[in-house]
Amino acid sequence: MENHRISKIKRIRKSGFRARMRTRKGRDIINRQRRRRKGLG
Numbered sequence: 001m002e003n004h005r006i007s008k009i010k011r012i013r014k015s016g017f018r019a020r021m022r023t024r025k026g027r028d029i030i031n032r033q034r035r036r037r038k039g040l041g
Contacts, residue, residue, distance in 0.1 A: 013019055020026030 017030070020030050
């Protein structure tokens with residue numbers, strides 16, 4: 001069974017960087033990713 005592929009534009013608008021920065025929770029996600037990368041690197 002083939003998965004439904006959402007269009008690139010829709011995907012980016014939903015879960016891209018700008019979309020995350022719009023909400024408080026989204027910014028939390030970005031900051032968590034940044035902290036994780038800093039810890040690894």
